[in-house]
Every structure is written in C-alpha cells, then in structure tokens.
Amino acid sequence: MLNTSTNNINLLLLPKPFLGEKGEQNNVQLFNSSRVHKASVGAFFLSRKLYGSDGGVTRAHRARNGGLRVKAVATTDSEQAVKVKATVSVKPTVGGFLTNVGFSRGLDDITDVLGKTLLLELVSGEAQEKRGVEKATIKGYAHRLKSEDGIVKYEADFVVPPEFGEVGAVLVENEHHKEMYLTDILLDGLPFGSVQFSCNSWVHAKYDNPEKRVFFTNKSYLPSQTPSGLKKLREKELENMRGDGKGERKSFERIYDYDTYNDLGDPDKDIELARPILGGSKELPYPRRCRTGRPPTKTDPSSESRANSVYVPRDETFSELKQTQFGFKTVYSVLHAVVPSLEIAMVDPNLGFPYFTAIDSLFNEGVNCPGLQQHGFLPDMLPRLIRAVSDLEDNMLRFEVPKIFDRDRFSWFRDEEFSRQTLAGLNPLSIKCVTALKEKKLFIIDYHDAFLPYVNKVRELKGTTLYGSRTLFIYDDETLRPLAIELTRPPCNGKPQWKKVYMPGNSATSAWLWKLAKAHVLAHDSGYHQLISHWLRTHCCTEPYIIAANRQLSTMHPIYRLLHPHFRYTTEINALARLALINAGGIIESSFSPGKYSLELSSVIYGLEWRFDHEALPNDLISRGMAEEDPSAPHGLKLTIEDYPYASDGLELWSIIKQWVTDYVNHYYKDPSLVESDQELQAWWTEVRTVGHGDKKDEPWWPNLKTNDDLIQIVTTIIWVTSGHHAAVNFGQYAYAGYFPNRPTVIRSKMPTEDPTDEEWKHFLEKPEETLLRSYPSQIQATRVMAILDVLSGHSPDEEYIGENMEPSWEEEPMIKAAFEKFNGRLKELEGIIDERNANEALRNRNGAGVVPYELLKPFSTPGVTAMGVPNSISI
Numbered sequence: 001m002l003n004t005s006t007n008n009i010n011l012l013l014l015p016k017p018f019l020g021e022k023g024e025q026n027n028v029q030l031f032n033s034s035r036v037h038k039a040s041v042g043a044f045f046l047s048r049k050l051y052g053s054d055g056g057v058t059r060a061h062r063a064r065n066g067g068l069r070v071k072a073v074a075t076t077d078s079e080q081a082v083k084v085k086a087t088v089s090v091k092p093t094v095g096g097f098l099t100n101v102g103f104s105r106g107l108d109d110i111t112d113v114l115g116k117t118l119l120l121e122l123v124s125g126e127a128q129e130k131r132g133v134e135k136a137t138i139k140g141y142a143h144r145l146k147s148e149d150g151i152v153k154y155e156a157d158f159v160v161p162p163e164f165g166e167v168g169a170v171l172v173e174n175e176h177h178k179e180m181y182l183t184d185i186l187l188d189g190l191p192f193g194s195v196q197f198s199c200n201s202w203v204h205a206k207y208d209n210p211e212k213r214v215f216f217t218n219k220s221y222l223p224s225q226t227p228s229g230l231k232k233l234r235e236k237e238l239e240n241m242r243g244d245g246k247g248e249r250k251s252f253e254r255i256y257d258y259d260t261y262n263d264l265g266d267p268d269k270d271i272e273l274a275r276p277i278l279g280g281s282k283e284l285p286y287p288r289r290c291r292t293g294r295p296p297t298k299t300d301p302s303s304e305s306r307a308n309s310v311y312v313p314r315d316e317t318f319s320e321l322k323q324t325q326f327g328f329k330t331v332y333s334v335l336h337a338v339v340p341s342l343e344i345a346m347v348d349p350n351l352g353f354p355y356f357t358a359i360d361s362l363f364n365e366g367v368n369c370p371g372l373q374q375h376g377f378l379p380d381m382l383p384r385l386i387r388a389v390s391d392l393e394d395n396m397l398r399f400e401v402p403k404i405f406d407r408d409r410f411s412w413f414r415d416e417e418f419s420r421q422t423l424a425g426l427n428p429l430s431i432k433c434v435t436a437l438k439e440k441k442l443f444i445i446d447y448h449d450a451f452l453p454y455v456n457k458v459r460e461l462k463g464t465t466l467y468g469s470r471t472l473f474i475y476d477d478e479t480l481r482p483l484a485i486e487l488t489r490p491p492c493n494g495k496p497q498w499k500k501v502y503m504p505g506n507s508a509t510s511a512w513l514w515k516l517a518k519a520h521v522l523a524h525d526s527g528y529h530q531l532i533s534h535w536l537r538t539h540c541c542t543e544p545y546i547i548a549a550n551r552q553l554s555t556m557h558p559i560y561r562l563l564h565p566h567f568r569y570t571t572e573i574n575a576l577a578r579l580a581l582i583n584a585g586g587i588i589e590s591s592f593s594p595g596k597y598s599l600e601l602s603s604v605i606y607g608l609e610w611r612f613d614h615e616a617l618p619n620d621l622i623s624r625g626m627a628e629e630d631p632s633a634p635h636g637l638k639l640t641i642e643d644y645p646y647a648s649d650g651l652e653l654w655s656i657i658k659q660w661v662t663d664y665v666n667h668y669y670k671d672p673s674l675v676e677s678d679q680e681l682q683a684w685w686t687e688v689r690t691v692g693h694g695d696k697k698d699e700p701w702w703p704n705l706k707t708n709d710d711l712i713q714i715v716t717t718i719i720w721v722t723s724g725h726h727a728a729v730n731f732g733q734y735a736y737a738g739y740f741p742n743r744p745t746v747i748r749s750k751m752p753t754e755d756p757t758d759e760e761w762k763h764f765l766e767k768p769e770e771t772l773l774r775s776y777p778s779q780i781q782a783t784r785v786m787a788i789l790d791v792l793s794g795h796s797p798d799e800e801y802i803g804e805n806m807e808p809s810w811e812e813e814p815m816i817k818a819a820f821e822k823f824n825g826r827l828k829e830l831e832g833i834i835d836e837r838n839a840n841e842a843l844r845n846r847n848g849a850g851v852v853p854y855e856l857l858k859p860f861s862t863p864g865v866t867a868m869g870v871p872n873s874i875s876i
C-alpha cells in the first residue's frame with residue numbers, strides 16, 4: 001500500500017507496460033483531486049487491465065484529474081473487485097412511464113417497488129485479449145429512489161472485477177410498459193472517479209422493442225480508435241439506426257431513412273389536391289425527407305397517404321416545453337382555431353381591405369372573431385396575438401404592431417426603404433451585382449428566368465397573378481436606389497409576349513404605376529424568400545445531413561457530437577411543415593402568388609440554383625458579385641457595398657464558427673490522413689451527396705472530403721446554414737412582413753397597363769389607391785399569414801442559442817473546452833460589435849430616422865418575437 005500523503009508521487013522505475021505509448025516515461029502525478037485522496041491509493045492501483053491496454057487512463061479521466069497524465073501501477077493488493085454504483089436520472093414526461101393514467105402505470109408501480117424495472121449492463125471497453133471477442137457484461141437491476149428537483153433517480157450496484165477493464169458503454173432495458181426519458185447515467189466508485197453517460201434520449205419499453213439501448217461514455221472516438229470491446233456495438237447501433245427500409249415507422253422507433261416528397265398531396269380527398277412527387281426525377285429534383293413508410297394513397301400508388309401525425313425518429317421530437325408553448329400546439333392552435341375564426345369573421349374570402357386605415361385597425365381595434373373560443377383557442381398559447389385577455393372576452397383578435405410599422409408607418413412607401421431591405425431586410429440573399437462601374441454600381445434582383453415558365457400556369461388559378469421580373473438598382477457610394485422594374489408575361493391565349501419597364505417617374509400616373517410594379521416585385525420576393533431562401537435552403541436541404549449523420553456517424557464520433565446541437569428539432573418542424581404549411585391547400589399554397597405550384601417551383605429552383613459550395617456565406621457573396629477576395633480585408637473579403645448588414649454581420653459570425661470548427665477538427669484529426677481513412681465520416685458525406693441530395697450527385701461542385709480543411713469547410717457551411725442563415729431569414733418575418741404592404745405575399749391582379757379594358761384604365765386613373773388595395777392579399781389571406789408569421793418568428797423558452805451550451809463530451813476534453821469558451825466569448829463580443837454598428841450614423845442601412853436596426857444576427861435573445869437571436873438549429 002502506498003502512502004498518499006503527497007499529491008505528487010514520482011514513479012521512476014515503471015516497468016515497460018506502464019510507460020506511455022511511445023515508450024516515453026511520464027512524470028506521474030497521481031490523484032490531485034481531494035475526492036480521491038479520501039480513499040486508499042491501493043484500491044486504485046488495480047490491475048492495468050482496468051485502465052486500458054497501455055496501463056494509462058483515458059483522456060476523460062485525465063480531464064477529471066486536472067488534465068494530468070496519470071499512470072497506474074498494479075500491486076498484489078489491488079487485484080480485487082470494486083463496488084460501483086450507477087445512478088440513472090429520468091425525467092418525468094407527459095405520456096412517459098410516470099404518467100398518472102392507465103392500467104400499465106399500475107403494473108409499472110408494482111415492478112418499480114420490486115426493483116425490476118430498469119436493467120443495466122456495463123460493457124467493457126476492452127475485448128478479451130486472446131480471442132478478441134467482447135467480454136461478458138455485468139448486469140444489475142436499478143431500483144427507484146426519491147425524486148430530486150423534478151428528476152426521478154434509479155440506482156443499481158455492481159461489483160466490477162479487476163479484469164473487466166474500463167467501462168465503455170451501458171446497455172439499458174426498460175421493463176416498464178411505457179417509454180422513459182433518460183437524461184444521464186453516472187457510475188461512481190470506479191478507480192478514477194465517476195464516469196458519466198449523457199443520454200438525453202427516449203428509451204423504448206421492452207414490450208415495444210426487446211432490443212436494448214446502448215449509451216456510450218462521453219469520450220469521443222474516431223472509428224479507428226474505438227476501444228476494442230466497443231467496435232461491434234458501435235457498428236450494430238448504426239445498423240439499428242438505418243433500419244430495414246420496410247413498413248410503417250412507429251412512434252417509439254429511432255430509424256432514419258430516406259424518402260421523396262411524395263406526401264404533400266391528398267388525391268384521395270380531392271383530385272384537385274394531387275401534387276407531383278418532388279425528388280427522384282430530372283424534372284423535379286429535390287432533397288430527401290425522413291421516411292415514414294405510410295401506405296400509398298388509393299388514387300395514386302406512388303404517393304404516400306396523409307395522416308394527422310407524422311413519424312419522426314423518437315429523439316427528434318420537440319421537448320414538452322416547446323410542444324406546449326411554441327411548437328405543434330401553437331401552430332395547431334393558430335391553424336385550427338384562429339384561422340377558421342378569421343374565416344368566419346371575414347365572410348367573403350376574396351374581400352380585400354377597403355382603406356389603408358382598415359389594415360392599421362388590425363393592430364388597434366382588432367378583428368372581431370366570434371368563433372374564437374368555440375374553436376378551442378387557448379389564449380395562453382398565443383400570448384402575443386391577443387394583447388389583453390379582455391380582448392378575448394370580446395372575441396377581438398388584435399395583432400401586435402410589427403417593428404417596421406412601429407418605427408415608421410410610412411417607410412414601406414419609400415424607394416430608399418425598398419432598396420435598404422434588399423441588404424438588411426428579410427431576404428438579403430437575392431441581390432446581385434451586375435457591373436461594378438468606376439463610380440456607380442449596378443445591382444439586380446432577377447426573378448425572370450425562374451418565374452417566367454410558371455406565369456401562364458399560375459394565371460389560370462383564381463385570385464393570383466404572376467410575372468417574370470427584374471429589378472435594377474444603382475449604388476452611388478452612399479445609397480442604393482431602385483432604377484427600374486421590368487415585368488414580363490410570356491405569350492398567352494394567342495396574345496404576344498407583354499413586357500414593360502417601369503421607373504420611379506415624375507408624373508402622378510408614372511408614380512402610381514411604379515408603386516404597383518414595386519408591389520408585384522415585393523410579392524415575388526416574398527415568395528422567393530419563403531420558398532427558397534427560407535424553406536428550401538435551410539429547412540429542406542438540412543434534413544438529409546441529419547438523416548445521413550444518424551445513419552453513418554456513431555454517437556461517439558466527434559463530428560456527430562459537433563453537429564448534433566445544430567440538428568435539434570429540425571426533422572420535427574419539417575414534418576409539421578409537411579403536415580400543415582407546405583402541403584396541398586396549406587398555408588403556403590393559399591397565401592403566396594404561385595399558389596399550388598409553390599413547392600414545385602422550389603424544386604425547379606433547387607435544380608437550377610442550389611449548390612452546396614455556395615451555401616458557405618463567403619462563396620455565396622462572391623457568386624452574387626457582392627464581395628471579392630481580398631487578403632488585406634477582414635475575413636479575406638471586400639464587400640461590393642460596405643454597408644451590407646447581412647453580409648458584414650454574417651461574415652463575423654461565419655468566421656467565429658469557422659474558428660471553433662477548425663479548433664475542434666484539428667484536435668481530433670491530428671494526422672492529415674485521418675479524414676480520408678475515417679470510414680464513418682466518408683460514408684456520411686457520400687450518403688449526403690449521393691442519396692440525401694442524390695438528384696445532384698453528379699454535379700462537379702461537390703467539395704471533396706480528403707483533408708482537415710475540406711472537413712472544416714463542409715462542417716462550417718452546415719453550421720452556418722442551420723444557425724446564421726436560418727436566423728437571418730426566419731426571426732424577422734413578423735417584424736418585416738407583419739405589415740403586409742411592406743411585403744405582400746400575393747398580388748392578385750395584373751398591372752393596369754397590361755391589356756386593360758377602358759373601364760380598368762379609367763378606374764385606375766380615378767382611384768389609383770383602390771387599384772393597389774384590390775391587388776393586395778384578401779383580408780383572410782393577410783390575417784392568416786400574419787398569425788402564422790407571428791408564431792414562426794418566435795423563440796421558444798427552451799431555445800438553445802449558438803455557442804451557449806457546452807456539450808458534456810466537450811467539457812471533458814480540456815482543449816475542446818478551451819476552444820468552446822473562446823467561441824462563446826467571441827459570440828458575446830459580436831453582440832457588442834452589432835450594437836456598435838447599429839449606433840453608427842454613417843451606416844444608413846441600419847441607422848437613421850425610423851430605420852429598423854439590423855439585429856437578426858445578434859447571437860442571443862430572450863424568448864418570444866424579438867427579431868434577434870441565432871439559435872443553434874432550425875427549430876421553427
């Protein structure tokens with residue numbers, strides 16, 4: 001037995017097996033933790049087998065012991081088993097096994113008392129030395145203890161023999177009749193202190209699926225470095241996640257698989273609701289979605305039937321807090337109570353607003369919705385929409401005043417604001433540079449080629465119209481101003497092509513025509529924003545990365561752990577979107593100009609425009625001519641327009657993310673060949689390219705994944721899309737589009753100059769304002785969109801902002817922990833940088849009388865609709 005009176009014990013004469021991997025002799029510091037000193041050192045000097053093949057301890061252990069390398073020595077005294085206590089933390093959940101309802105609960109209580117509800121098995125990290133097969137696990141039932149701070153604890157005792165080696169995983173069998181949510185498992189009594197397993201996962205009931213769940217420790221391993229005893233378990237777990245691709249998925253399953261968007265239509269209900277399959281064809285390419293396996297429709301065997309709830313792998317579902325306050329129930333509440341009430345209140349679905357003041361009254365007087373309470377609307381679900389409880393008693397639905405209207409109710413009318421919003425508004429992703437002349441620069445928003453093929457089809461639909469449009473802007477080193485709008489209608493019904501150019505004008509007639517042309521372009525931009533910049537490029541394109549990551553990267557893979565926080569809730573919000581927003585007859589189709597062609601159009605544009613490499617912000621800016629490479633400029637890019645708030649704040653955020661990803665990747669991939677030889681990583685990237693985005697698999701622009709730099713660029717791009725890009729196009733939706741004259745989603749009638757009847761032209765000349773109001777969305781269209789945008793612009797109380805929470809596995813690696821702290825610090829600095837920019841009077845795109853400051857890329861926010869805050873993931 002050694003004396004433990006000193007913290008530093010030099011063991012100079014270590015026998016060879018106890019030296020470091022390369023034979024270097026380490027100065028050994030044992031147990032600098034006071035917790036450890038309480039025990040006899042002899043008890044910790046177990047057989048070297050307990051500590052891994054080189055007699056050393058894991059990095060996790062080192063971390064817990066102050067980051068020092070520790071070597072252990074066997075003594076005869078230590079060849080004995082240790083007692084280990086496992087504590088399992090379980091979160092009580094609605095519908096989980098602690099629910100106070102149902103017969104099965106009674107049975108579960110009895111088995112809980114008997115202590116036979118949760119079977120744990122410790123898995124050794126080491127294979128048996130000679131035969132290379134896994135060692136037998138050590139089993140034990142956990143019995144239920146009291147609950148602490150709302151968490152129910154279960155405890156199990158184990159005796160671990162010295163030859164067992166390091167514990168690498170725990171298997172869990174839930175013998176309750178219902179699923180349970182495990183937050184973590186803690187093993188105490190192991191030689192170098194406790195070992196934690198962060199679970200945060202649903203464990204199915206044994207009765208649903210007899211297969212045991214596996215949880216690995218918080219230490220990350222590249223596949224080639226997997227402890228020998230865990231190799232098969234690692235592979236087996238991935239096989240389970242991939243599933244067999246057959247049958248309908250059940251709600252407790254965790255299977256990730258692919259399917260096309262063949263579930264948007266509902267031809268069995270009405271043949272008018274049939275929609276083409278998006279994905280899987282040259283004509284309509286699309287990213288893949290998560291497979292649910294529902295049976296086909298009767299009308300069309302290639303389409304999947306609709307259902308009231310959509311399968312997502314169990315751990316992708318919203319937390320109960322998000323469900324209650326912001327997620328499905330809120331959307332559901334809006335769709336099933338608010339929208340029908342609005343429809344009752346507004347008897348004529350085509351009725352527009354008679355005056356501009358009638359639009360303003362939505363914010364002050366409100367809409368009288370007599371059906372509101374009958375439709376089950378619960379005011380606490382939508383605290384913002386109802387500004388006072390008494391309003392609900394009167395059945396008055398009053399909308400919150402949107403930021404743009406609050407600051408300056410006339411700003412939407414001005415050309416400067418029209419251009420400013422192309423750089424600092426909701427869709428700063430469409431503007432392109434045409435030519436950079438000596439002093440003046442020409443810019444364009446071009447919706448000509450993409451929209452033109454759909455103009456005639458859309459015009460056959462009721463209550464909408466469409467043009468191909470091009471809007472030119474000029475920048476004179478001070479302000480961006482619109483120069484001209486060209487609207488085009490292709491030949492139709494024997495009439496030749498119609499094309500006209502509008503300019504701001506200096507007569508009353510030309511000024512009104514200019515306003516009408518701007519309204520058309522704004523509707524085009526609204527549609528493009530919602531369908532492309534928002535839905536397609538963030539929500540839709542991210543789902544394949546998530547599916548591939550769960551199928552190909554083990555939960556112990558460092559890149560899985562890096563990406564995982566950025567995938568939170570995306571699969572579920574996308575499933576909700578297919579259920580109620582982007583489906584046939586859903587909110588998007590009924591509110592946006594392209595009507596039932598909306599999603600089809602997003603597929604065509606995916607085919608024409610989307611490329612992974614351009615999703616990286618610097619490449620996106622360069623491809624649009626909005627920046628050029630300049631090694632002397634900050635972030636290596638010179639912006640074509642310096643005062644481009646989305647780009648300048650975005651580049652700061654991009655480079656902060658990239659630095660974090662660089663530190664992380666270079667820590668785990670120390671040898672440059674490791675990226676190419678990492679089979680899981682390669683399988684993930686191959687699947688993203690050839691399956692999830694398989695309709696684009698032959699494109700030449702897909703980045704290779706061979707070096708650390710390749711990996712850093714790919715991962716940074718994905719994190720940027722899920723964080724900065726999504727935040728910039730999502731959380732300002734109510735602020736900018738809540739006052740719809742600023743961004744109408746649809747313009748319902750053509751320009752009065754396009755083949756007008758005498759009567760139409762006369763009416764325009766007599767009442768131009770009425771012509772504009774009649775073109776705007778109907779009352780029901782406008783209020784429906786306002787209600788939905790309000791929900792979509794809100795942060796949930798359990799939102800996780802970028803760089804806010806350290807993952808447990810990062811905390812255990814000192815280098816990663818330090819890199820994350822640096823990441824967090826730089827994000828806090830960014831808040832200050834953005835505030836400073838907004839206070840700078842020289843930056844007129846974010847500062848000035850009535851101008852809404854640009855805060856969409858400020859990293860942190862309080863819950864609710866704040867028009868700021870960058871969450872880790874696409875969760876709304």
Ligand SMILES: [Fe+2]
Nearest residue numbers: 539730874876
């Ligand atoms: Fe979103």
